[in-house]
Amino acid sequence: AQSVAQPEDQVNVAEGNPLTVKCTYSVSGNPYLFWYVQYPNRGLQFLLKYITGDNLVKGSYGFEAEFNKSQTSFHLKKPSALVSDSALYFCAVGAKAAGNKLTFGGGTRVLVKP
C-alpha cells in the first residue's frame, strides 16, 4: 500500500524567509508525486508534480520541489515566502501499481508572518 507522511502539522516562517514543507512517501514502483495547496474554504489547487526526468520541479507561485529517490522525499520549497502563501499544503503520491488512486498526506499548515 502506498502512503505519504508530512511530519509537520504546522510550519511558521517570517515573510521573506525560505519556506520548506516536508514530505516522504512509500510506494511500489515508480512514484508520481504532487503538491496541492488549499486556501480557507476553497478546494485544492495544483502546485506542481514529479512524473519523470529532472529531479527539481518548478511550479506555480514560485514554488519548487526536489524528488529524492534514495530518501523517498519530495519536499516543497520557496526561496522567499509571502504572507499570501499562508495555507494548507498537501503532498500526494500515485503509482501504476496502485491503480488510479492518489494517496494524500495529512497536510501541513503554513503560516507566514509579516
Next chain:
Amino acid sequence: DTAVSQTPKYLVTQMGNDKSIKCEQNLGHDTMYWYKQDSKKFLKIMFSYNNKELIINETVPNRFSPKSPDKAHLNLHINSLELGDSAVYFCASTPSGGPQETQYFGPGTRLLVL
C-alpha cells in the same frame, strides 16, 4: 468559467435525512472522483468513475451511493445521514484516470449533520 463545480456549497440537515450532492466538470475529462475531508483536514478518496463506470470504491458505508449519468457529472447520494458524515466533500476530475494526471478539484460541499 468554473472547471469543476459542486452544488450545494453548504448543506445543513438532520440525522436520518437523505441528501444529494452534485458535481459537474466542463473540462472534457473522462474520470471523476469523490473525496471526503474530515475535521482534521485528512483527505480520503471515496469513489472514482471513468466514463460512467465505477472503478474505485473504497470502504465506504452502503449509505453512500454515487451515480454518474454521463461523464461530465458525478453525483453523491447519502441515505440515513449520521453525525459522522459531517465533513467537506470534494469532487475532482482527471483526463483519463492515470495516476500521473493532475486532479482538478471543485470548491467543496460543506455538510453538517445535526
